[in-house]
Amino acid sequence: MRALFCLIIAIWLACTPKSGNAHALDPGYLDLHQLTPGTWQVMWRIPDVNGQPMRIDAILPEACTPSHGPPPIFDSVAWVSSWVAECGAEIEGHTVRIRGLERQNNDVLLRVQPLESAISTLRFTPEEPALTLPIDPTTWSVFISYFWLGFEHILEGWDHLLFVFALFILVRDPWRLVGAVTAFTVAHSITLALATLGVLHVPAAPVEAVIALSIVFLALEILKHKEGQIRLSEQYPWIVCFCFGLLHGLGFAGALSEIGLPSQDIPAALLAFNLGVEAGQLTFIAGLSVGMFLWRQVARFNPSRLSGVTRPITGYVIGSVSVYWLVERVSGF
Template identity: 40%
Template structure:
């Protein structure tokens, strides 16, 4: 048992210390949009070709990992329905950490039951497919390497929306490192189960408020100051953990009012969640279901992290008390260093 706990401690420290990009969840997106005649391309002679020739536009965004050159193009490629024919040569251009593509298609017959998507997604990479007809609700689908295409439905399926956005929300807290480090630092500082529950609940309520309000268009903040404040929240908690490690009896602000600090910073984290969700998009007609499922997914991922971390801390206290303080100190310096780097990068860079 001691060996197992020791390896869990090492894995925890390595995970936190690993240099990761903030908000790594940047899914590939492909969108198939029906166009009216006024929005279509012109032919080589300069006249409009009409809705029968250019009825649909297909656009896609393929993220490029931050540690790769922009010239290292992603391998994923768009898939078009069998009843559609590409009539405009696809055009791709580089953007910030992404490759953007666009083409136009002519489709015939009913598209219900047809498939489109992105083949070549690597590993655990996710994608979002959106189908946007002129006379019907938007349909959204989650794509994976194992299931790279989505089947267009005659009518949207609310259960599919709930499932997909729940998974997206859980993945965002598990792979969005800035939110994850905040939760980890909060647990390392608060420690007592009831205080952790209150703080986590306050954090969830706060980020849910700003996420929903921003997604519905009632409020919003520019992404750059929001991302800087999220990084600042990580540094703030890391400093408090370091202070408590030196003086275990010190009652810092978060130790006295964990729910208040978690709620305050949670509001800004909600703006960050909303920014990530804006990149993915919300299905028209199922916005409430998508927001609900995304929030529940975030909460599920958060509880998973908190439960795992509390279990490790309890195991260390019981079986490896001599490793507890050094491990927490290592994790704290890694969290604080990473948060400081992000803070400087987001303020200056």
């Protein structure tokens, strides 16, 4: 029964991703950098949607001229618009709005860099497309913004989810599974910090390919599983997770580098992002566990009849998707 439930989830995960770039961390990004007491440099980064900028626009407070920028230019990743706004009054305490965000599923991060006060980071959501700029920003606001960014990233990053899902199938002991996921988080926290701070430089394309390869490895371990025999990856999964977590951290860093970190709150932002990723992973595992429990209560058949068939099929589904990603990413070199 567990195997059948896992097969259904594997097929769902396999059918959802539409491309080799499985990272879905693609929020908008608005940066307000004060140049003089009445002048602000604005950089507005809009996500790409099928070769066109997402239909959202940043609207500055009424005291600023112009309140929105020129048509954006595509930089191979997103659509970017920049301009200098003259604001006749202090913009702290005034409202910035993302027009059209209420019709989207993405978030928008806002970083405000005043001349004489601390940098603040805010987060627009479809439910809250307008925010009042804080007069006295705090580190806590940065922490909250980046925590949710990490949480949403892991729940929308299909390759990372497929890796965690493969672990869920491979490792039967709940505490060993939690330990493996935690080791994964510790490992990717190390490389994420090193890459984000500029200590470690690795091209993104090979990293994405190796991430797909890590899922292929877990799929093979699922297929090689035999009842009564515990493989090394099942007995010491934290070793496997730690090693591959170092690689996945580089993938997280590539996504996070597109957004940037607040210069005065880098430790808080990194910690919050990693805690958000860990919370997202544990939430995903908890959801799988609850779903499997409910499945057991509803299904009325002998699971032993299907487990010997559905587990290999699940492994083949995971392996097929990850091999497809691997080939697509390698061909993209």
